[in-house]
Amino acid sequence: MKVKIKKWHAIAQWRWDTGHNDPDDDGEGDVCGICRVPFEGCCPTCKMPGEDCPLIWGECTHVFHMHCLLQWIGTASSKQQCPMDRRPWVTAERKVDANNPR
């Protein structure tokens, strides 16, 4: 017997490749440390998830919604530190989407 696939309509979900989570994780996934919304959701100011509300990776391995972090960095009290570990925030360039300015 030979099984030949003519057409396959499948359903899949996309996930951010944060490098942390287990690929088979079916749970709610990680949340942004600033807005507490899942990474696959979007930050409070955005309406569309995905490319419109990307993530930002820090050298410290912490990940946030980009908009959340930029807003945090923009405030004076942030002292340009990562909100999780208070180390100076350095964006891990490698991970940022090439289309985004930062």
Add this chain to the structure above:
Amino acid sequence: MTNQALYSQISAKWNNSFNRLNRGEPGISGLLSFSQAWRTATAFLYPQDLNDPSSYKEYSIQDVRASFDTLSKSKMLPLLMENFLENMRQQQYLVERDIQKYMTEYEAAGSAEAIGRLLFRLVDWYKAWSPIPELGTTLLSAYTLAFQTYIYSSFPPSFSRGFKDLIASTFDLVNASCPPPWALPSEPQASTSAAPPRPDLPLWTACETLGLLDRYESLIASVCYEYIEAHVLNTCAKKWDDSMLVCLREWMAEKVVPWMVMPYARGARNAEEARSMLQGVGSRFDYHVCKTLCDLRTQEIFDIIIDYPDSQPALQDLKECLARVDQRSELVTTLRKANKKRLLHPGADTKDILTQYVSIIRCLRLIDPPGVLLYKVADPIRKYLRERPDTIRCIVASLVGDGESGDSLVDENEPIQPLQQKQADDFADANWEPEPIDAGPNFRTNRPTDVISTLVSIYDSKDLFVKELQVLLAQRLLAVTDGNYERERRNIEILKIRFGEAALQVCEVMLRDMTDSRRIDQHVQQQKPMPLHPTIVSRHFWPPLQTSSFNMPGQFKEIQDAYAKEFHIFKPDKKLHWLPHLGTISLEIELQDRTINAEVPPLEAAIIELFSSKDTWDVAELAAEMKVDKTAAIKALLTWMDLGVLKEEDVNHYKLLEVAEEAPAGTKTVSRPAVVIEEVSAVLTVQRQQAEQMKVYWNFIEGMLTNLGALSLQRIQGMLKFASGYDRTIEQLAEFMEAARREGLVTVKDGMWKLHR
């Protein structure tokens, strides 16, 4: 001394009386002429027997007049009157005899004609006994009163019934070309020997003469009421497509008003006078027309609403009637009762209830624009709908114009408008009007008038709708394979207007996922053509999808991995997470002697893929390999058995048929319910899940019926209760058995089920 005084007193009185009677004539000649006059007068006035013509005597009118003159001078007229009335009382038995005669005739024949003749006969009596008008009105009116008293006291109880019949017959009499013989007085007077102006005139005149019009006024009116009622019921019942009130008023003008002229405006000398005399009674009858029609339409209201919009004229009638007759509370009570009896019961479809509710909204808005009636009627319906589990689904389905469910609740022509929220009272409104007088305490004038807003307001929050909408949209989008979801997009745009952009943001994301998936797929296919075309969804924005832990085997896995890799290259920040059990796969299976095409869910495809590596599999083995439960595995196997690719060699032991096998007719196929290949939707409905599970119990039922012969439904249910996890109601079992019967697996006779062999 005392005697002397007494004597003189008596003597004075005597002289006084004597002088009165003697009238100062010489000697006693005055006295003699007085007694002569008394005799003539009493004889003249004596009530004669009509049936005995011999008792008639001719009197010279001069003599009679002279006699009365004499009596009048002697001031003896009151005494004469007393004497006359006393004589009348004695002669009354003559009249009574006649009354009895005619009444017996009436009771025997039941015909109102006898009553008519009786009236004319009584008039004859009345005229025969009547004193001449010269005697003055005092005597005449005393006579009339006495005569009427006598005849009224002589009427038997059945007279009023007979009189009613007689009046009822006058409706036909008005239009008769010439009066029937009984409706004419027995002795037509010379002056009216030509046909009377109206056939019913003599009868009414007779009635008036006898004073029956005043005495039986309410009875006459009731006859007319009944006449109106009969006509309204005859002409208007179940006739809703025409405005009947206009016809009825025309009918009143043509038929009833001419009749009314006789009893109510006979004395009118011209049309103007007649009109003013008829005004009061006419408006009473017009009121009755409205009331009767109103009652009728109130009784019919439920069916009228079903017929809407064809029944619009009837509703207009009802509106007009309600303005005249205050029957609003009756309408509410009746409609509520009808709704309870005919609509709000488990037998009615939610869809039907909603349709009727929408019709009720439209109809009652027509009758009562402020919506007080609607508010009162709608309350139980809304309460009931709230308890139904599928109400929201039905409303949402009709919101998005579900094609299969036929006519939508929403009128296509109605403008799409945002949902109306309860508005705060505007205290500065110059056009403010108080709420209608019969409005309940919770009533609000400015309730939403839009049908959809009303439906949505059944529930306190519109979030429930949005959620249901999301599920519905997800089901549809995931079922889309050809990339054509324009209809869904259009629906969402329409719904955005209603629910607001923010509420439907999630749906917007879902639609964008669809577009993105297509774009990504196009890119991936350019890099590496593959048969796999996934829909990639943003989790958190879709309703919870079924989860499952199995992995696709063999070539499926390879394709998945290849696709995921291409995806990761295209979108370096993202990766794919497959939901392997969702979607559909179109397969071509090449066997030694045949090729089979099938479109199956992924689990089925996975199972057959496993068979390509090994010819025979055990159910337990398969389930373990796939990490699914046995039920799911068996179901997938059944699909392939139906397609003739697999065969159950042994219990729970399946074999691939490289060469098609003639199925031994009637033996193997009977051993299981036929499985219809169904498209498995991503979001399973509860009902379908249950049906699927029910198939497992078929084995139990089959065993039971094999070993124990025919069994009743109760018995089967009782036995199944022993099976672990069985939680069906007997109704569900009955449904299942019925389905099995349709498949030809079982037969039922007198409530006993047995296997069909």
